Amino acid sequence: MFRNLTLLCLSLLLLSACADGDTGKSDVSASTPSDAQIDVTPTPLPEPSEKVTDVAIDVAKDYHSLSNPEQVIVTHIALDLTVDFEQKVMRGTAALDYQKVDSTATVLVLDSKELSINKVTSGGQALAFTLQSGDSFLGSALEITLPADNARIVIDYSTSPQASGVQWLTPVQTAGGKQPFLFTQAQATHARSFIPLQDSPQVRVTYEAIIRTPKELLAVMSASNDPKTERDGVYEFKMPQAVPSYLIALAVGDLEFKAMGERTGVYAEPSILDSAAAEFEDTESMLIATEEAYGPYSWDRYDLLILPPSFPFGGMENPRLSFITPTVIAGDKSLVSLIAHELAHSWSGNAVTNATWRDLWLNEGFTTYLTYRIMEDIYGTDRFNMEAVLGYQDLEEDLNTLDANDQILAIDLRGRDPDDVFSNIPYEKGALFLREIEQKIGRDNFDAFLKNYFKEFAFQSITTDQFIDHLNETLLVEYADKLDIARIKQWIFEAGLPSDVSVPESDAFSLVDMARTKWLAGELAANKIQTSGWTVHQWLYFLNNMPEIMSEEKMTALDSQFDLTNSKNNEIAHSWLLMSVKNWYAPALPRLHDYLTSIGRNKLVKPLYRELSKTEQGKALGRKAFEQAKPGYHPLTVKANEGFVE
Ligand code: BES
Ligand code: ZN
Numbered sequence: 307m308f309r310n311l312t313l314l315c316l317s318l319l320l321l322s323a324c325a326d327g328d329t330g331k332s333d334v335s336a337s338t339p340s341d342a343q344i345d346v347t348p349t350p351l352p353e354p355s356e357k358v359t360d361v362a363i364d365v366a367k368d369y370h371s372l373s374n375p376e377q378v379i380v381t382h383i384a385l386d387l388t389v390d391f392e393q394k395v396m397r398g399t400a401a402l403d404y405q406k407v408d409s410t411a412t413v414l415v416l417d418s419k420e421l422s423i424n425k426v427t428s429g430g431q432a433l434a435f436t437l438q439s440g441d442s443f444l445g446s447a448l449e450i451t452l453p454a455d456n457a458r459i460v461i462d463y464s465t466s467p468q469a470s471g472v473q474w475l476t477p478v479q480t481a482g483g484k485q486p487f488l489f490t491q492a493q494a495t496h497a498r499s500f501i502p503l504q505d506s507p508q509v510r511v512t513y514e515a516i517i518r519t520p521k522e523l524l525a526v527m528s529a530s531n532d533p534k535t536e537r538d539g540v541y542e543f544k545m546p547q548a549v550p551s552y553l554i555a556l557a558v559g560d561l562e563f564k565a566m567g568e569r570t571g572v573y574a575e576p577s578i579l580d581s582a583a584a585e586f587e588d589t590e591s592m593l594i595a596t597e598e599a600y601g602p603y604s605w606d607r608y609d610l611l612i613l614p615p616s617f618p619f620g621g622m623e624n625p626r627l628s629f630i631t632p633t634v635i636a637g638d639k640s641l642v643s644l645i646a647h648e649l650a651h652s653w654s655g656n657a658v659t660n661a662t663w664r665d666l667w668l669n670e671g672f673t674t675y676l677t678y679r680i681m682e683d684i685y686g687t688d689r690f691n692m693e694a695v696l697g698y699q700d701l702e703e704d705l706n707t708l709d710a711n712d713q714i715l716a717i718d719l720r721g722r723d724p725d726d727v728f729s730n731i732p733y734e735k736g737a738l739f740l741r742e743i744e745q746k747i748g749r750d751n752f753d754a755f756l757k758n759y760f761k762e763f764a765f766q767s768i769t770t771d772q773f774i775d776h777l778n779e780t781l782l783v784e785y786a787d788k789l790d791i792a793r794i795k796q797w798i799f800e801a802g803l804p805s806d807v808s809v810p811e812s813d814a815f816s817l818v819d820m821a822r823t824k825w826l827a828g829e830l831a832a833n834k835i836q837t838s839g840w841t842v843h844q845w846l847y848f849l850n851n852m853p854e855i856m857s858e859e860k861m862t863a864l865d866s867q868f869d870l871t872n873s874k875n876n877e878i879a880h881s882w883l884l885m886s887v888k889n890w891y892a893p894a895l896p897r898l899h900d901y902l903t904s905i906g907r908n909k910l911v912k913p914l915y916r917e918l919s920k921t922e923q924g925k926a927l928g929r930k931a932f933e934q935a936k937p938g939y940h941p942l943t944v945k946a947n948e949g950f951v952e
Contacts, residue, residue: 365771368662369720370495371506372438372447377411380404380504381548385515389525389558391486394474397464398518400501404459412452414459417498417505419445420466427460428453443723445498445505461502471496473616473940480559480614481575481632485523487559489613489629491622491942493552494663494724503551508661508767510548517541519558526573526611528555528624533563533571533609545625547605548765550659555624557611566590569603574612578632582612585635585642588684592646595683596676600653601757604764608649616906618940620644623651623673631907633876640842641877643681643693650676653760661767663724667715667798668773671736672756675744678737692843694810699850701734705802713801715739716770725942728908738807739797745808746788747781755781770798814841818848826853826860832867842875849881854888861891871897880910887917887924895927902931906943919950 380402387398404414418437426433433451440446450459465472475487490500498505517525521539529545545554564583565571567590574582589610597603609627612635621644622629628648634641654672674697682690705713713731744752759776774794782789796804818840824830840848849870865871870882871894883901886894902911918928929951936944 363664363718363720365664365769366661368506368508370444370663370724371417371504372415372441372444373417373504373506373509374411374413374415375407375504375506375509377408378404378406378414378452379509380414380416380511383501383503383511383513383554385501385513385517387515388518389488389520391474391488391520394467395464396472396500399460399462400503401458401460402503404456406452406456414450414452415504416448416450416461416502417445417495418448418463418502419471419496419499420469421446421448421499421502422464422466423448423502424462424464426450426462428457429455433459443495443725445495448502463502465500468941469496469499470941470945471499475559475614475616475938479616479938481577482560485560487557487614489557489559489617490555491618491629491940492554493622494666495552497551497554500556501551501554503554505551507550507552507659507663510550510659510765510767512548513543513545513554515543515556517543517556517558522560523558524561524573525556525558526561526627527557528553528627530606531573531609531627533565547625549625549656550767553623553625553656555622555627555629557613557629561611563609567593569593569606570608570610572610572612573627574632575614578612578635581635581637582610582632585637585639586610586630586645588639588642589645589649591684592649592680596649596653596680599679599683599753599757600676601760603652604657605652608652610645610648615904616938616940616943618906618908618942618946620907620909621648623648623655625652625656633905633907633910636842636875636877638842640875643677646680646684647673647677650680657765658760658763659767661769661772663719664716665768665770665773666717666724667732667736668768668770670732671715671740674733674737675740676756678741688812688814689841689843691810691812692814692841692847695812695815696843696846696850697730697734697737698810700730701738704730704734710801715798725945735797735803738803739794742797742808743781743789747785751785774798812847814844815847818844819851822848822851832863835867837868842878845875845878846881849878849885852885856885856889856891858889858891861886861889862893865891865893870894876905876910880914884913884917887914890921890923899927899931902928903935903938906935906939908943908946911943912946915947915950925951 382403384401387396389396423435423437426435433453436449438447471492472488472490477484477486480487495505497503515527519525519539521537524537525541527543529543535541560575561573562576562579563571563573564579566583566587570589570593572579572582572586593603593608605626607626610630611627612630612632615632617629617631620631620634630644634644650673654676655669660666660668678690678694681693708729711718712727712729715732715736717727719727777794782791793804821830821835825832825835873879873882879901883894883898886898902914905911915928918924932947932951
């Protein structure tokens with residue numbers, strides 16, 4: 307996988323030819339600024355894609371970064387980037403301030419992926435650098451010889467049009483259809499595809515940026531955004547709080563702003579601005595509720611950015627500015643738990659951060675727990691119960707299908723691309739674990755613990771093992787009679803669930819169960835099911851729990867009565883389309899094609915492609931949709947689904 311060839315650059319003039327930014331497959335480009343020594347020694351590098359589970363895991367080590375923060379740590383990044391929509395590249399400079407942790411260190415090692423490095427300077431003087439050959443998902447180590455005075459290092463670079471962390475959209479792929487759009491998605495290991503940096507959640511940096519765009523467009527970042535900024539094509543940002551690299555984010559498009567509350571607002575393309583602001587109008591109340599329970603919000607403003615439908619996630623918790631899929635604008639606030647989730651990350655994740663991707667459950671499990679609590683606070687216990695049951699059912703499905711290793715909260719990801727391991731485990735199993743602690747020690751006590759946890763570890767990155775140490779010093783002492791370290795370790799380090807887990811229940815779902823059972827038994831006609839007043843969650847529960855095999859007659863009866871094929875709710879449509887693929891219900895297939903070609907959110911499309919791939923006729927349909935949709939899909943959605951249509 308590594309091609310340890312050495313390519314020589316004889317002079318600075320040739321430097322730009324050294325890095326092959328288009329493919330990211332540059333071999334080794336080495337430069338010596340003054341003399342031209344030929345170095346033909348291959349650089350021995352570890353094989354990061356090889357599984358090394360026979361070696362004991364170093365829990366503090368980030369196996370997904372090639373950088374060297376244990377020797378030299380980057381503390382601040384100043385970007386000056388020009389966004390070129392024609393070439394689909396960003397080019398400019400990243401200036402890095404750093405501190406030596408090891409006083410004898412002479413080299414700064416950065417992560418990079420598919421970047422062209424033109425030159426590296428400090429105080430105007432060229433610095434020697436080497437760009438190692440790349441690993442498929444970790445990218446290439448960029449090794450820079452430190453200047454004698456430890457002064458700021460400036461890297462002149464450009465991104466590749468194929469950068470895994472950037473999506474370039476043409477005007478037709480946007481709501482307005484007139485202007486192009488760009489957004490970045492850095493989590494987990496993609497910041498390195500648009501900035502050369504130490505791409506590890508253990509390294510926190512403050513940052514500032516100047517972003518140059520076409521004049522008609524607006525740039526926004528996970529930083530201070532001035533809603534009243536003049537649209538002049540030059541935008542300046544400052545992020546004064548130290549953040550991990552996966553939270554650096556940028557979007558550029560025909561965006562407008564609308565306030566929702568004192569500290570909250572939404573950025574979106576003009577045609578969806580009002581509907582987004584109406585859908586998410588409870589954001590300010592959510593912010594206030596979370597602060598009351600878990601301590602002050604540390605990030606100044608909390609705004610939302612609504613992306614085009616190709617955004618590969620539901621949401622991304624970029625600080626001060628969560629990135630949100632438009633697929634949750636349902637018209638009835640039924641899917642706004644996503645906002646509670648991204649907001650909650652302001653405490654769990656953005657303030658207290660997982661130190662490595664093995665510890666992702668510290669981000670997502672805590673956040674999922676908080677999400678349920680925020681939803682209960684704002685919308686009541688019925689909604690909380692329904693969402694908890696649906697979440698538990700998602701978890702059950704993963705527990706039934708995933709390998710034992712992938713059911714573990716503190717998951718061993720050595721040699722694996724974190725993108726390939728995305729599941730409900732860190733989310734729902736993590737939240738269930740925390741809910742058990744809450745139930746054992748009492749809600750108020752657990753809230754007090756959480757509030758203190760967020761305060762004590764604010765702006766730090768912590769490992770699972772540090773969290774266990776913290777439990778040992780706090781709850782396990784205070785509630786020694788109620789909690790048990792062996793069971794806690796079972797939750798964290800073992801597959802499946804411990805015995806006697808308290809399973810969420812919802813009264814609102816009992817009547818749905820009754821209706822479904824009677825209808826399936828032929829005791830109740832579809833038009834006699836009392837669905838008026840059913841919430842989206844009840845519909846989801848109704849559909850998700852239908853038998854795998856349904857007769858054509860049953861499918862037709864449901865569809866004629868409830869017009870499910872044309873459901874405007876993207877989650878309901880997803881459930882129905884999945885049933886339709888499983889049972890090859892032909893009337894829904896044109897809608898399936900439309901769905902797959904208009905939405906790029908992986909959680910919604912991947913199960914459909916997976917199901918389609920199981921039969922020949924399904925595969926043909928999947929292939930057709932994928933080929934049509936591919937130019938508009940995000941690189942992550944392409945990567946996650948291309949295997950299903952081969
Ligand atoms: N931070 C995650 C998205 C993520 C996780 C990206 C891991 C890359 C690697 C975000 O907060 C998230 O969890 N999104 C979910 C939201 C849902 C659980 C409400 C999503 O996109 O589906
Ligand atoms: Zn999350």
